Amino acid sequence: MDKERKRVVFVEAGSAFVDVLFSFLTLPLGSIARLVNKQSGLGSLDNLYESVVQLDAEHLQTEACKEMLLHPWSVAARQCGNLKIKYIYELYPVLFYICREYNCLIQSTIYYSCTSKVPCGSCGNLMDHKVDWPKKTLDEGGIFVNDTVDFIMTDDLRVMQSSFAKGLSILKELQIKDASILEERVVDFGTKDALDLLKRSLVSKNALTEFCFPDACVEASGYSSSSNKDEIVAGEAEAKVENEIILELFLNKRNNEVLCAEVGEDFLNFLFSFLTFPLGSALGFLSDNNISPLGGCIHNLYSSAKSMSSDCFKSEICRDMLLTPKLYIFYEYKKQILKLKEDSLKVVIVSGKITGKTFTEQNPKSAKGKEDNDGAFVTSSKRFMISDNLRVSPMSLISHMCNEIDIPISELVRKEVSMDKTKAISLLHALLVSKKVLTDVFFPKPIRRRRNRENVDDVALF
Numbered sequence: 001m002d003k004e005r006k007r008v009v010f011v012e013a014g015s016a017f018v019d020v021l022f023s024f025l026t027l028p029l030g031s032i033a034r035l036v037n038k039q040s041g042l043g044s045l046d047n048l049y050e051s052v053v054q055l056d057a058e059h060l061q062t063e064a065c066k067e068m069l070l071h072p073w074s075v076a077a078r079q080c081g082n083l084k085i086k087y088i089y090e091l092y093p094v095l096f097y098i099c100r101e102y103n104c105l106i107q108s109t110i111y112y113s114c115t116s117k118v119p120c121g122s123c124g125n126l127m128d129h130k131v132d133w134p135k136k137t138l139d140e141g142g143i144f145v146n147d148t149v150d151f152i153m154t155d156d157l158r159v160m161q162s163s164f165a166k167g168l169s170i171l172k173e174l175q176i177k178d179a180s181i182l183e184e185r186v187v188d189f190g191t192k193d194a195l196d197l198l199k200r201s202l203v204s205k206n207a208l209t210e211f212c213f214p215d216a217c218v219e220a221s222g223y224s225s226s227s228n229k230d231e232i233v234a235g236e237a238e239a240k241v242e243n244e245i246i247l248e249l250f251l252n253k254r255n256n257e258v259l260c261a262e263v264g265e266d267f268l269n270f271l272f273s274f275l276t277f278p279l280g281s282a283l284g285f286l287s288d289n290n291i292s293p294l295g296g297c298i299h300n301l302y303s304s305a306k307s308m309s310s311d312c313f314k315s316e317i318c319r320d321m322l323l324t325p326k327l328y329i330f331y332e333y334k335k336q337i338l339k340l341k342e343d344s345l346k347v348v349i350v351s352g353k354i355t356g357k358t359f360t361e362q363n364p365k366s367a368k369g370k371e372d373n374d375g376a377f378v379t380s381s382k383r384f385m386i387s388d389n390l391r392v393s394p395m396s397l398i399s400h401m402c403n404e405i406d407i408p409i410s411e412l413v414r415k416e417v418s419m420d421k422t423k424a425i426s427l428l429h430a431l432l433v434s435k436k437v438l439t440d441v442f443f444p445k446p447i448r449r450r451r452n453r454e455n456v457d458d459v460a461l462f
């Protein structure tokens, strides 16, 4: 640390710590909101999460769908169970659910699920008997990174293989000319600390300094919604999406800000399924489309994982788990505009007493007599209202008219818009950085020099 300015210059750590840092990228967005108790500070993510908490299960395909959105599993959950710091143990306790019925357990196929409240494939009763995963002996050599490598990382979480030259270049970058201002400090790091660092990495550019000196006043690095926005590079002409999602927006015609939107289940599924997206994949979508990163420094972790030499990782598969983490099995919503593959890996459970049986993971989205419906979470013929900061509720005319409309009715206009891939990526970004998500996606402020700004053909309501 720089003892005069009270800031972290760099951190030297072994693979166990770096594994914990990199594991952040494997967490689905909904799991992040859950872990930090809906205080992620990421745009409107916490509101979206809370909307699902409040949503009546009757609007969902199955009861378990709510569990999937509020408690999304990660493909790396079992690997993360071996982290030195068990900060996500509560999130992914290493167990699964099977049926209690003796008759179902003597069949040759035994159904199980990682989500609670899923019906048994044999008898249809909800499976609620908890079973521990058989202990998997951890193969040697770390979890994500190579455990023989030493690492250093900067205050803003750029991780690299340790070398004297890199240390010097960090000093140079921070304009530290005199090494006598440096002081070494050894810091203990436990479960609470991991959650604290996760939170800081999402919103602060000085994550490690703030972590080590929580009282020090580091310049605020909050995201301001009008700066820090790049024009979205309009990709190649998008193929027409076959399942077009239409939203009806109500906006203030004075400032083109969205008050609320009326949507159906297709938009809700599109929106809610972002909760199941692992952070690494979400950052990948943004970085592949040259969208400016989030307010914190978590994107540095992502680009470090991308640029570090393969020697630093346990394997390329482990690196891919960080950069392009898949969805957990059965989590994919097939009509999601931003395609993310789900893991197809079937885990074979072998244990002394129950060999010779087939274990089949039940799809939590399909209940008896119900189709899977393209992997939809929400199935409801109801209409829903969404506020600009992503609070969702089933439409109730009276309450929405009385509570949401705080401008003269004559200033309200209605506009129909549809989602395409560019807008979908822009929405994913806005979800993580903005409290005016719909406005930012559909009526971006002209700071961005958009060439062909959409014409708002206002439809006066009254």
Ligand SMILES: *[C@@H]1O[C@H](CO)[C@@H](O)[C@H](O)[C@H]1NC(C)=O
Pocket (backbone or CB within 6 Å): 146, 147, 148, 149, 310, 311, 312, 313, 314, 315
């Ligand atoms: C781990 O690092 C060591 C030393 O740098 C290297 O020899 C070894 O090949 C690496 N292992 C992997 C799996 O890359």
